[in-house]
Amino acid sequence: MGNQKLKWTTEEEAALMAGVAKHGPGKWKNILVDSEFAHKLASRSNVDLKDKWRNMGANYEQGSGDNAMTPKGKATAASAVRPRTQTSSSAFVSKDNVNEKLSQGPQTAKCVPKYNAMILEALSSIKDRNGSDFGAIMRFIEKKYEVQQSFRRLLSSKLRRLVLQGTLEKVQKRYKIRLAATGTKTPTQKQKVLIQRHYKSLAEAVKESERVSRMAEDADALLMHLKEGKTTKDNTNSKSSGVTVVVAD
C-alpha cells in the first residue's frame, strides 16, 4: 500500500549527472553528502543513485532491422559500441582524474561506457567557447567509439531527450547545450522553442499513447532539417506525420 514509484525529476537527473561528473561514478554516498547536491537528492538513497545511473546507461538491446541475429537477453552496450583506436585527443585537463574514470582505462569491450557516461565525457571534453551542441556531442562520441547504427539511434534519442528537457544545462552552467551547430543563420534558441512547441502540438493533436514514440521520430527529422539544409542520411524510417514547421517567431 505504501509503495509508489517515485519518478525522477529532471532536476534530480541533472544533480546526479553533475554529481558523477564531479565525484565520478560509484561514489554515490559522496554525491549524496555533497552539499552541492544534497538538497536536490534529499529523497534518494545511495542505492537509488546507483540504480538510476544504471538505468540511464541503458544497454542497447532490441535487434530490429539488423542483419546479424541479436543475442537477445544479454546484449550489452559493448555489442553495439566499440572503443576506437585511442587517439586520446583529450585537451581536457582536470585536477582529479574523474574524467578518466568515466572512460575506464584499457578499452576492452567490457569497459565501454554506457551512453550516460559517454555524454558526460563529451561534455567535459568539448571545450568550445560557444558551448557544445547536439551534433558536437554526437560527433565526439562517434569519433571516439565505433557506434553501430542501432546504438546511434538509441544514443541520439536519449541525448535529445536530455537536451530538450534542459537537463544537461542544469548539470553545469558552463555547459551551454545547443540543438544546432553554430550556423550563421539557424537561431539556436528559437529552434529549441520550436521543437518543444512541436512536441506540444503533436501531443495535443493526437491523444493516443503510441504516437509518443512517433514524436521522437518527427522531432528527430525536424532537428536534422533545422540543423543543416541537408539531412545527415540516417536512413531508417521517419514516418513523418505531416507536420509543417515554420521557422519564425
Add this chain to the structure above:
DNA sequence: TTAGGGTTAACT
C-alpha cells in the same frame, strides 16, 4: 557501501 542480479510497477 557498492555492484549486480532479481522483482515489480508503469509504459507503450
Add this chain to the structure above:
DNA sequence: AGTTAACCCTAA
C-alpha cells in the same frame, strides 16, 4: 506482449 524504470536483496 515487450520494454522501461523504480525498487529490492545480498555477497563482498
